[in-house]
Amino acid sequence: MVNDVSARLKAVRLMHGLSQRELAKRAGVTNGMISLIEQGRVSPSVASLKKVLDGLPMQLAEFFTMDPASTPQVFYASKELVELGKDAVSLRLVAAHRPGRRMALLHEVYAPGADTGSEMLSHAGEEGGIVVSGRIEVTVGAQTQVLGPGDAYYFSSGVPHRFRNRGRERCEIISAATPPTL
Numbered sequence: 339m340v341n342d343v344s345a346r347l348k349a350v351r352l353m354h355g356l357s358q359r360e361l362a363k364r365a366g367v368t369n370g371m372i373s374l375i376e377q378g379r380v381s382p383s384v385a386s387l388k389k390v391l392d393g394l395p396m397q398l399a400e401f402f403t404m405d406p407a408s409t410p411q412v413f414y415a416s417k418e419l420v421e422l423g424k425d426a427v428s429l430r431l432v433a434a435h436r437p438g439r440r441m442a443l444l445h446e447v448y449a450p451g452a453d454t455g456s457e458m459l460s461h462a463g464e465e466g467g468i469v470v471s472g473r474i475e476v477t478v479g480a481q482t483q484v485l486g487p488g489d490a491y492y493f494s495s496g497v498p499h500r501f502r503n504r505g506r507e508r509c510e511i512i513s514a515a516t517p518p519t520l
Contacts, residue, residue, distance in 0.1 A: 344378040365393030426452035442518035446511040448503035458498030466492035467513030475502040
């Protein structure tokens with residue numbers, strides 16, 4: 339079990355591009371502790387391992403169930419984006435099946451007349467985006483603005499919001515939201 343934990347910790351640390359010193363700093367432990375665990379010279383308690391993993395951040399279950407030999411996918415072909423939208427609104431999610439994903443990155447397309455719905459959306463987190471082409475009316479709380487190419491938005495997703503394309507051409511947006519609610 340010690341070797342499994344030590345090999346996994348090293349693989350996860352390297353996967354995140356961290357040195358032992360940086361992981362130790364993030365986790366609030368000594369870099370000696372990280373080194374000893376990775377060398378298999380110390381078997382950490384569950385509490386100690388959790389503290390180390392909080393520096394990534396990663397849950398214990400994910401740590402023990404992931405395949406440390408596999409490298410997470412980095413690049414995605416257009417056909418690999420997962421469609422979450424419907425009708426005149428296309429919401430294509432990047433890395434939909436990535437374990438531990440902490441962000442939703444979307445390629446959004448709104449056909450002329452498309453709308454996210456008459457009910458305003460509201461959920462935990464933050465979101466932001468940049469209009470690539472076309473125009474979109476964005477309502478956040480009591481504020482409404484029509485955005486065009488190069489314009490951007492960023493707001494707390496807990497504030498009720500809505501997107502509408504009132505124009506005659508499609509609107510394309512690249513957006514991100516955290517935590518991933520999709």
